[in-house]
Amino acid sequence: MNLTQPRLEVSVATQRLTLWEGFHLVKSWPCSTSKFGLGYTEGSNKTPLGGFVVKEKHGDNAALGTIFKARQPVGLWTPDQVTDDDLILSRILWLEGMEKRNANTFQRYIYIHGTNDERHIGRPASHGCVRLKNRDVVELYELTPIGTQVWISE
Secondary structure, X not given: OOOOOEEEEEEOOOOEEEEEEOOEEEEEEEOEOEOOOEOOOOOOOOEOOEEEEEEEEEOOOOOOOEEEEOOEEEEEOOOOOOXXXXXXXXXXXXXXXXXXXXXXXXXXOOEEEEOOOHHHOOOOOEOOOXXXXXXXXXXXXXXXXXXXXXXXXX
């Protein structure tokens, strides 16, 4: 581990995402992991555990609330817009698994992203991804270069 590089830690137990630089805590945000639990099977909608790296980032300079489909901006969501859809908003940090058990993470499209369901941030509610409030994911995106190590633990 390179202690001069930023790294992210996601705690499923506390539903927090923490940004570290070496042993220095930079910032911590409430997050939301899967409401279906933990796991590695494609199509399970479960959050995988272990070591990852931020492989790709999408959303440079996108407006807060930008809706992404297949990582492309397709519209703008506003808080008064009611939908049952699980939208991917504002920014995307696409994770790649670095271990045998989570090697399919990139193909499963597991992201750290903003959500239209901010009221459930702080408890398991996602479909496998790690959700943040939209303002929080924009802040994290600016602080997190491609290649950043990520650790998701129980």
